Amino acid sequence: MRGLGDGLMQKPLTVAEQVANVLRESIAEGSLAAGTPLRQDDLAERFGFSRMPVRDALRQLEGEGIVSIHPTEGARVARMDAAEIREIFAVRALLEGEALRLSVPKLGNEELDEAGYVLNQIDAEPNVGRWGSLNRAFHLALYSACGSARLLGLIEAHHNAADRNVRVLLSNVNYRSRSQAEHRDLLTTCRHRDAEAAVRVLRKHLSDRMETLAKAGDGLAGKS
Amino acid sequence: MRGLGDGLMQKPLTVAEQVANVLRESIAEGSLAAGTPLRQDDLAERFGFSRMPVRDALRQLEGEGIVSIHPTEGARVARMDAAEIREIFAVRALLEGEALRLSVPKLGNEELDEAGYVLNQIDAEPNVGRWGSLNRAFHLALYSACGSARLLGLIEAHHNAADRNVRVLLSNVNYRSRSQAEHRDLLTTCRHRDAEAAVRVLRKHLSDRMETLAKAGDGLAGKS
């Protein structure tokens, strides 16, 4: 859970955080496959910094569940099998369902329009790499009125954790169009301020996407 | 969320983790009040180590939401007002409710007996400081069969985050006896393998404890 309450606080961007961001993106993008050893020396040399910021970044990513660290053994990109993907999506369904339930009654047109704008951006975005963060932005916009920064932080962390698994399927046009259709359904339901219906749509959306992921992505996450 | 899946993995205990444990315990115990600045130099000197392990420990605790770090400003014990306490308990109710629902059907007598044993330990434990970890052990024992290491990790993290707020009320005999009574109710329901009833008991337990905490602990967490 990275920075439970960030988003508003103006922190001087430190090198360690930049490294963490790049690593997170590289892992999400897929250029760093699951199980890849992350040597501190190598990374330090690649980035042109010393090992200290790299250490901090790895610690941070460990907290997000993206890498796993063993003191003597070093850090590796966290493995993620089908069971793990199901776990993440189950937690997401739980957290996001609750966040949506709390948020919908308090949603203003401002947030709804923002969500709709993001949806259009997704349709117009040719670069697959940016789809993950846009997807996250859409969901968080709908939850933003839930009133619990902690809940939002957990949700964001789990989006990050699952990002790399989502992206591998984005080249599949079917996945993208179905996902977008479900997104628009969800937004419409939210516009009607029907919280329970929205939660049902969301849970089905997550459940369907998860099944697709777990089936298709079973082997590609890499095995030991 | 510290070590999503620890508990079984045998890691060489590093100095940084020891420091983190001591700090976590000190914060939970209350000797480090909310808002207290945590100077790296001071802590390093107190523990007899250099600043590096302290830095790592602080990073880790930040990930757990126990301390907040600002790059130039340093680290402080995270503030926690009544609203934050309610957030934590709301998340706990959500996570633990689901974990219990998943776990109850698969619970063996082994885990149930373990939970009962822990309850007796709580009654027999004179040292208030150990009540927090025993309480956590009881709850986790009931959830242990849920099948999701991720869920258990999140639950553990939120127990740690709320620990210090729980402990301040333990000197109150009423709180302790009522909590124990609710615990025994919960255990009995679990023994009957009635998942939905167990979830209802748990949610009421958490809700009641939260209300007591939020009311009583409103001012004692310290203000700026």
Next chain:
DNA sequence: CCTGGGATACTCGTATACGAGAATCCACAT
């Protein structure tokens, strides 16, 4: 040819050292 032991190399954890930025405090001028 296979196995066991020892030395080497590698990686992490920790310590020390240096530079930058911010907050504080004091002096001076108005």
Next chain:
DNA sequence: ATGTGGATTCTCGTATACGAGTATCCCAGG
């Protein structure tokens, strides 16, 4: 007396250096 400016101090972030543990690889012996 009060406000402003500058210098000092304090703290963190980052770099470099050292020590310990572990895995690996090669060579000798069976």
